[in-house]
Amino acid sequence: MASQTFQPAVFQSFDEKSDPSNVAPRLSQLRQAMHKAGIDAVLIPRADAHRGESVPPGEARLAYITGFTGSAGLAVVGSEKAGLFVDSRYTLQAPAQTDTSLVTVHETGQGGISEDVRLYVPKSGTLAYDPWLHTPGEVRDIAQKLSGHAQVVPHANLVDAIWKDRPGAPVSPIEFLGHNRAGKSASDKIADLQKALVSDHADAVVLTLPESICWLLNMRGRDVPNTPFVLGFAIVPDAGRPTLYLDAAKITPELHKALEGVAEVADANRFATDLEALGAAAKTVLIDPQSAPAAVADTLGNAGAKLIEKRDPVLGPKSVKNEVELSGMREAHRLDGVALAKFLHWFDSEAPKGQLTEIGIVTALESFRREDETCVDASFDTISGAGPNGAIVHYRVTTKTDRILQAGELMLLDSGAQYLSGTTDITRTLFTGSATAEQKDRYTRVLKGMIAISQARFPRGTSGAQIDILARQFLWQDGVTYNHGTGHGVGAFLGVHEGPVGISSRYATPLEAGNVLSNEPGFYKTGEYGIRIENLIVVRDADRFPGYLEFETITLAPIDTRLIDRSLLTPGEVDWLNAFHAKVWAEIGPRVTGEVKNWLAQATKAI
Known part of the structure; x- marks a missing residue:
């Protein structure tokens, strides 16, 4: 097969998103603002008010101050030293x-x-947090960790105060x-929620x-x-129409018409006022203490509302896909x-030549996906790890780290797409011509x-x-394991990672028919x-076994x-x-032709 050239990737950038040289001047500016405000230390989370895995550029405060661009993390900046807390996915990044x-x-x-947060806050000092960026649960947790050591106080965001060229909200x-x-x-859906x-x-x-x-x-x-989200807030009463709060620039006559008879639309600037009105009316309001900003709880509580702290009641129903959603996912x-x-046919032809790069592999895969016009985005930045880079669980290739895949190396490729019909996520470990007995x-x-x-x-x-444990047992038998979950929930043309179900020790919520999950052990x-x-x-009802569930691979x-x-x-x-x-041959074989069809016939041949 002749070599192919591909148009540059659209869904993913390979630029280096951080510059460690920016850390020193920005820490200095932040500490000046802290000193002026009489604050000893500040919390800087990765999250925004909406707790998304992806955040708009203007919400990337952790990256702005520390340079770290991972999807989870927390920094504590004290007057003299700073700490960055990340999980095992990011200990190299x-x-x-x-x-x-x-x-x-x-x-x-x-x-x-x-507990090491205490290292960055002086005894009897103050640790400031932005109440729009931390949940009530987080605030209670850190207050407990610092009990008897320092005071935790809400404060206007000091990162925003020094970020002079901060991008505006997305529209x-x-x-x-x-x-x-x-x-x-x-x-x-609203009626069920009510x-x-x-x-x-x-x-x-x-x-x-x-x-x-x-x-x-x-x-x-x-x-x-990567995720087809509209950022906003909503208040849903137990009767009547919900109110959707959006940036004023998003509110158009077309939006009002689309939601006519379903929901009211209001400027996001009115959100806090309406929360106060609920409190003034002594309403009982449900909030999720693990996702709602502390500012929401504080505003309601201070105005007189009675709070019910409970998991977001939409998460469960959303995770149970109906037949139309499942049809779209399939x-x-x-x-x-x-x-x-x-892509795999192309890769098999090119990889043994030892000339493919990690970026070239991402670009090729995106190009093949974009041949279908209903593919509108990647569902996350592709993890394209050649040889040793494949051992970095959440590796993100950049122009600085781009590596040539040598013939005989393993290639780990974790990718996904957002089609108008649904969301995909797949990982394959690719063969380039040889493998050791240990690798096999x-x-x-x-x-x-x-x-x-x-x-x-x-x-x-x-x-x-x-x-x-079912996924880990065979690795455990040989004294090895992997330090990530076996699976996460997946949305239907929504987030590629969604709760409340998954496959790992963190997920205690029972599985239900209609849940879509990943199944991804590794080494x-x-x-x-x-x-x-x-x-x-x-997840589906098990055939011939009433009361039991099983899985369908899609x-x-x-x-x-x-x-x-x-x-x-x-x-x-x-x-x-x-x-x-x-099944792969039966479903995909009729949709491909020529050399690709011949390759697929061989790749799906029974062993």
């Missing part, structure tokens, strides 16, 4: 992006705040899904998560990369399967774990935390290679059998793999 002579990087668990087009894509009207509010004896709920608001109103936007995976067949052993153990999840059958009421040998295999799966791309140690697979595992490949 964070030191590389910040100035470690001025910022100490700490590894901490996902969720919660480390993007808003679209509304028809019944053929949403499967349920916004009015019916019934739940009555059951909870709540007069209203405040929604701050964009995925909840977008799902409830069958609305999508482009306010942040179609998205058929479209993705076609793109991946073309680890690959096969990872595959066995993925198959174990795929074949699982379990009673209703079972959580992802309870089945996580990583630092400095040498990484292995991960990921499919998306749907990803449709071959798993490379050349990396398998056949002696480690059981007959049942071989049967599953052959059946999976038969």
Whole structure:
């Protein structure tokens, strides 16, 4: 096959997003502002008021001060020293992006705040936080950690005060899904939510998560990369119409018309005033203490409202996809399967030549996906790790780190797309001509774990935390493991990572029919290679077993059998793999032609 050239990537930038040399002057400016305000230390979270995995440029305060651009983290800047707290995904990225002579990087668990925050706040000092950027749960947690040591106080955001060229709020087009894509009207969803509010004896709920608001109103936007969100707030009463609060620039006659009879629309500047009105009327208001800004709770409580702290009541219903949403997700995976067949055929031809780069691989895959006009974005920045870079779990390739994939190295490629019909997420470990016995052993153990999840059958009421061990057992048997979850929830043309369900020790919420999850065990040998295999799966009622659930795999791309140690697979595992490949061939084979079709026939051949 002749070499192909591809247009530059549109969905992903490879620029280096941080410059450690900016850290010193910005810390200096921030400390001057702190001194002027009489503050001893400040908290700087990665999150914005909407808790999104992606944030608009003007909300990237943690990156502005520290240089760190990961999707989770927290900094504490004191008058003399600063700390950056990240989880195990970012222990390599964070030191590389910040100035470690001025910022100490700490590894901490996902969720919660480390006791080491105390190192950066003087005894009897004050630690300031922006109440729009921290939840009531976080504020209570850090106040407890600092009890008897320092005072935690709300304060206007001092990063914003020194950020002179801070980008403005995003304004993007808003679209509304028809019944053929949403499967349920916004009015019916609101009615269901209001019934739940009555059951909870709540007069209203405040929604701050964009995925909840977008799902409830069958609305999508482009306010942040990779995820079709509209950023805003909403108040839903137990009867009558909700009010949607948006930046004034987004409020158009067309928007009013689209929501006519469904919801009122108001300027975001009115949000706090309406919260105060709920309090003044002594209303009982439900908020999620793990996602709503502390400012929301404070405003309501100070005005006289009674608060019910409970998980966002939209998250559960949203995670249970209806048949229309599931149909769209399956179609998205058929479209993705076609793109991946073309890409994998191209990769197999080019990789052994030893001339592909990590950026070139990302660009090629995006190009094949964009051949379908309904592909509107990547669902996250592609993780394209050649050789040792594959061992960096959340590696992001830049022009500075771009590496040539050498023939004989493993290639880890974790990617996804946003099609108008649904969201995809897939990881494949790619073969370039040779693999060691150890690599084949680890690959096969990872595959066995993925198959174990795929074949699982379990009673209703079972959580992802309870089945996580199924994926790890074969690695554990050889004394190794992986330090990330086995799976996360996936939205329907929404966030590629969504709660409240997943497969890891963190997810205690029971799985339900209609949940869409990733299934992605892995193995990583630092400095040498990484292995991960990921499919998306749907929870469904088990055939012939009343009261039990099982999984349907909806990803449709071959798993490379050349990396398998056949002696480690059981007959049942071989049967599953052959059946999976038969499905890929049946679904994707008729949609491709020529050399790609011939390649796919070979790639899905039974072993």
